[in-house]
Amino acid sequence: MTEHDQTVVARAGAEDSAPVGPHRSPTPPSTIVEGIGGAIGGTPLVRLRSLFPESGLEILAKLESVNPGGSTKDRPALGMVRDALQSGRLSPGGTVVESSSGNLGVALARACRAHDLRFVCVLDARTNATTVRTIEALGGEVSMVSEPDPETGDLLTARFHRVEQLLEEIPGAVNLYQYGNPANPRAHYEGTMREIAEATGGDVDVLMAAVSTTGTIGGCSAYIRDHSLATRTVAVDAVGSVLFGGKAAPRPLPGMGAGLVTDLSRQVEPDQVIRVSALDSVVGARHLARSEGILAGASTGGIVYALGGLVPTLEAGSRVVLIVHDGGVPYLDTVYDDAWTLKTLGADGQRIRRGIDDLRRTARRD
Numbered sequence: 001m002t003e004h005d006q007t008v009v010a011r012a013g014a015e016d017s018a019p020v021g022p023h024r025s026p027t028p029p030s031t032i033v034e035g036i037g038g039a040i041g042g043t044p045l046v047r048l049r050s051l052f053p054e055s056g057l058e059i060l061a062k063l064e065s066v067n068p069g070g071s072t073k074d075r076p077a078l079g080m081v082r083d084a085l086q087s088g089r090l091s092p093g094g095t096v097v098e099s100s101s102g103n104l105g106v107a108l109a110r111a112c113r114a115h116d117l118r119f120v121c122v123l124d125a126r127t128n129a130t131t132v133r134t135i136e137a138l139g140g141e142v143s144m145v146s147e148p149d150p151e152t153g154d155l156l157t158a159r160f161h162r163v164e165q166l167l168e169e170i171p172g173a174v175n176l177y178q179y180g181n182p183a184n185p186r187a188h189y190e191g192t193m194r195e196i197a198e199a200t201g202g203d204v205d206v207l208m209a210a211v212s213t214t215g216t217i218g219g220c221s222a223y224i225r226d227h228s229l230a231t232r233t234v235a236v237d238a239v240g241s242v243l244f245g246g247k248a249a250p251r252p253l254p255g256m257g258a259g260l261v262t263d264l265s266r267q268v269e270p271d272q273v274i275r276v277s278a279l280d281s282v283v284g285a286r287h288l289a290r291s292e293g294i295l296a297g298a299s300t301g302g303i304v305y306a307l308g309g310l311v312p313t314l315e316a317g318s319r320v321v322l323i324v325h326d327g328g329v330p331y332l333d334t335v336y337d338d339a340w341t342l343k344t345l346g347a348d349g350q351r352i353r354r355g356i357d358d359l360r361r362t363a364r365r366d
Contacts, residue, residue, distance in 0.1 A: 077107030180263030188219025
């Protein structure tokens with residue numbers, strides 16, 4: 001048995017004997033829950049043995065893609081809707097207007113339908129067609145922004161302007177503002193990171209999450225701090241995002257990064273920030289799908305790619321948890337389509353396969 005295997009076995013034993021935390025354990029699959037909201041959270045933590053088998057690491061994936069809406073955004077969507085109703089800011093039967101790159105729109109369409117609320121989602125031209133149809137199928141209304149803001153050249157800024165227009169036009173409409181709403185990171189504090197800590201006995205060396213609003217990594221970081229865990233946080237951001245000192249540039253894939261500094265991001269200080277290109281995200285996503293059978297979205301692909309480069313800097317036996325933010329079905333016409341990658345990124349299937357081979361070599365421990 002190698003030193004790495006001994007570490008994994010020792011940790012597994014520690015988990016078996018770890019005391020149960022103050023919150024409920026993840027809901028067993030056979031349990032009856034009250035409404036679709038009761039099915040959110042309690043997502044599995046999956047050990048990945050084939051992703052980087054020569055890395056010497058224990059790699060665990062928090063499979064947020066199995067939430068009812070297919071992404072980690074189910075958590076903050078439900079949290080923000082309930083918080084707005086409980087505070088009285090949002091009235092029963094009222095209207096929610098929100099900007100989204102896609103996943104939050106799907107999650108809010110579901111949450112608003114469950115609470116008998118009208119939902120208007122402001123999207124931009126990068127949003128894939130499957131996501132648009134899903135929002136509409138769930139009863140949401142779509143307001144599409146096709147051109148970037150003329151002053152900043154940013155699509156997110158243009159979406160914000162459209163939200164402001166709709167709030168003036170729709171009486172009593174409320175914007176939950178995921179980019180600054182404390183209920184966003186709170187959902188990951190009370191849910192995502194708590195579940196990870198309970199499943200591992202708090203024994204996690206590195207947590208990796210993609211960033212856009214920074215709600216996920218913000219909530220997880222706060223939990224780590226408040227519970228004195230020794231976990232390092234790694235924020236994976238898109239090239240072209242301005243978060244954490246980045247430089248603005250076009251970003252062909254939605255869901256990761258931001259064209260402006262969000263209010264929540266000002267409250268987060270990740271231990272490390274790694275920036276990945278759109279092609280990096282494609283390479284990482286396809287490698288995850290073919291090595292582990294997990295079909296994930298672009299942001300998770302970026303995390304996988306970042307992890308490959310991080311391997312040589314980590315001690316053998318380190319436990320790394322990565323967030324699988326969403327599923328890959330909405331990306332079949334982009335991330336997983338050779339014609340799209342060639343047209344948009346200038347990379348054909350052969351180049352992507354070479355990228356996967358290079359990534360696997362980088363993640364080997366000599």
